[in-house]
Amino acid sequence: MKENILDTLKNLNFTEYEAKAYLTLLQESPLTGYAVAKHSGVPRSKIYEVLESLTMRGDILVSPGSTPLYSPIPAKELIKNRRMKAEEHFELAEKSLAEFKKSANDRENIWNIMGRNEILDKVKACIITAQKRILLEVWKEEFEEMESELRQAAKRGVNVTIIAYGEIASDFANVYHHYMGQEITEEYGGRWIVISGDDSEVVAGIVSLGKDSRAAWTMHVGLVMPITEVMIHDLYVMEIMEQHKELLEESFGKNLVNLRRKFSIHPDFKKHYVK
Incomplete structure (x- = not known):
């Protein structure tokens, strides 16, 4: 004793x-x-x-x-004093370490990621830390490699919304199949991936070049906001296409091809980001 x-x-x-x-x-x-x-x-x-x-x-x-x-x-007084002193230490530590938290979450940095596997690892890390919402623009090939992490996020109560290129099926996410997925694959000559986690961090890049694939990860609000909003805008367009596809195609061609050509700068109407 x-x-x-x-x-x-x-x-x-x-x-x-x-x-x-x-x-x-x-x-x-x-x-x-x-x-x-x-x-x-x-x-x-x-x-x-x-x-x-x-x-x-x-x-x-x-x-x-x-x-x-x-x-x-008395023993009770000793314990009371120790408890008060511990609280003072915790408060001081909380204030002191807050500065390091600001540095760790530095929103001014933009990080370059090279290699397909490395990019997917960072996307998975973003999925694992998300608490409220994941917006993901992805092709079937990459979706299959992160389906498990996405499913776990959904089980935690995270809203998972996917803009899908290719036949992606899910029983845990809101899946929007892009109305011109095949045309985009042909026109761009490559696959990309974009994820926005909790509207506070994004990973965006090309993932179809193997070791030469490259992406950026950032919490910089100057990039997080427009990238997230572009993804939401894609969702708007897909909702509109779902309801009014026939009418829109009368004005802009099948899968809005005339719009895509209108804003292309290349004679072949293809994209030349990947060279």
């Missing part, structure tokens, strides 16, 4: 000698320094150093006189 109490006092920032001296005084007090050493087992050569440390910390009281007598503060 005594050993357990000594261990408890050590957890309250007592040294072994301090714990023995304080426990001795709890059992009998007031005592002289000599008596404390005799009953506690603390060496006489160390006892006054130990008692001074306890006095300075406020754990024991000393009466003035030619032969000082020592008494402990």
Whole structure:
């Protein structure tokens, strides 16, 4: 029993000698320094150093006189004081470490990621940390490699919305099949991936070039906001196409091909980002 109490006092920032001296005084007090050493087992050569440390910390009281007598503060008061001191330490740590949190979440940085596997790893990390919403624009090939992480996110209560290129089926996500997925695949000559996590971070890049694939990851609001809003705009267009496809195609051609050509700068009407 005594050993357990000594261990408890050590957890309250007592040294072994301090714990023995304080426990001795709890059992009998007031005592002289000599008596404390005799009953506690603390060496006489160390006892006054130990008692001074306890006095300075406020754990024991000393009466003035030619032969000082020592008494402990009550155990409840000791615990109360320790709790208050711990709260002060936590508050100070919280304030001090907040500056490091700001640095860790530096929203001014844009990080370059090279390699398809490395890009997908970063996308998965974004999925794992999301708490509210995931917007994901993805081809079937990449979706299959992160389906497990997306499913777990949905189980956590995260809203998962996918803009799908190719035949992607899901029982846990809101899937919007892009109305011109095949045409985009042909025109762009490659696949990309875009994810927005909680409207606070994005990963966007090309994933069809193997080791030469490249993407950017950032929390920079100047990029997070427009990229997220472009994805939401795609969702608007797909909702509109779902309701009014026939009417729109009368004006702009099948799958709005005339619009795509209108805003192309290349004679072949294809995209040449990937060279």
